[in-house]
Amino acid sequence: MYGLWVCAASIAGARRSLGVVRMLLLGDTHRNEAFTRKAFVRAKELGCAHIIQLGDFGYGWNWLQLNDTLAVCRFAASVSLMVDEFGIGFCFLDGNHENFDQLVNHPLGPDGRREVTPNVWHLPRGYRWEIDGVRFLVCGGATSVDRLARTPSVSWWAQEAVTQADVDACGDESTDVLLTHDAPMTPAFFENVSTTRYGIQADLDVLRNKLLLEQVLLATNPQITVHGHLHRHFVQDLGDGRRMIGLAHDRAALHRAALVVDTQASGLVEFLEKPASNQAKAGGS
């Protein structure tokens, strides 16, 4: 489902010639408002028009009761205010810690996204768009390794896992950028993280999810794949100039938890610089 896609906020922040779009990809936010605000500040400094959050947004864990019948997700409401304040669009994909029962109460709009609070958009699995000639595909979802210790519909939702239907929804049309929550299976998985240490059921759940995402990766052949979930920042070379990049989470430094996609940059990606140390700043003032 292609279609020119524009977040509700203006793209006036894009700093280069008209049509070039810069966006900040952001790892797991886990409903951390202070961390998310830091990401908005940095996105503004970097001339990004949009933030795309790669799952474990933290939808629907805390509610603000507006009246007897209406409640809104507190974190999504706070992100709505940040969208207004910074003039930067915001979208997120499925992690494994979203309240999926509540999420699907928001109907999909005509362009295939759902607006969960004003100007905060959820991108379902299989959602595609193209902007400035760069094609994007989204496939969120992952399994919780500790799901046996969680309570269904309270702290765990079965819809978290990637399914064959999600893979089918992604199709086999090629893409430039694949955005996922979990990391698709690659040879490095066995070298680095071959067991969850949560038992055989968790190991199998993880493996199944990664193999389904590998199908999407192989079918759509993206130049870059960016994911969250593992809470660590690392880059894998997949050969032929293709890369898979993991982003860290809200408890890490922002330069490890975010990067910029620039539709005109070579390789499409700009990594964030590590900020100067406080000491260096103090010395300069």
Ligand SMILES: [Mn+2]
């Ligand atoms: Mn997470």
